């Protein structure tokens with residue numbers, strides 16, 4: 001398995017993967033498309049296996065006022081038939097070691113049970129903008145994972 005940034009030709013494959021990994025929502029694919037078209041994706045990676053895009057992870061800048069204060073991790077997705085085989089963990093561990101990421105403050109609106117294993121812990125700020133979710137799903141990590 002190879003992990004690297006997606007090529008422009010793979011953007012449609014990333015969108016298809018997001019639709020498959022989040023079958024009840026078009027939000028994630030639309031969000032990535034909108035972020036991409038506005039040049040707002042700070043970092044992104046794909047896992048390639050036998051020429052297929054089987055996982056995807058993106059970061060955008062996190063702001064405090066107008067100042068960048070870290071990175072938001074979202075979305076992270078693995079193609080359904082490859083889930084629960086360690087691929088999401090491998091991609092996340094790889095990315096957290098990268099020079100562009102490892103010293104940054106990271107935020108993720110994700111399942112605490114999953115992200116805790118990678119050094120993330122619940123954080124009070126920034127407050128989650130989605131009141132329908134429990135507030136403890138907003139996690140952060142600061143450097144040196």
Ligand SMILES: CC(C)(COP(=O)(O)OP(=O)(O)OC[C@H]1O[C@@H](n2cnc3c(N)ncnc32)[C@H](O)[C@@H]1OP(=O)(O)O)[C@@H](O)C(=O)NCCC(=O)NCCS
Pocket residue numbers: 021022075076077078079082083084085086087088089090109110111113114
């Ligand atoms: C969530 C997701 C990225 C995890 O990737 P994955 O390759 O399936 O996960 P892994 O095989 O690396 O699993 C790592 C561990 O997390 C657990 N895990 C996997 N998905 C989980 C989830 N949704 N919630 C809680 N724990 C989860 C696994 O059981 C495993 O635990 P273990 O190491 O104790 O056995 C992937 O399942 C996915 O794309 N799901 C659909 C999209 C989604 O919900 N993304 C959410 C990102 S916040």
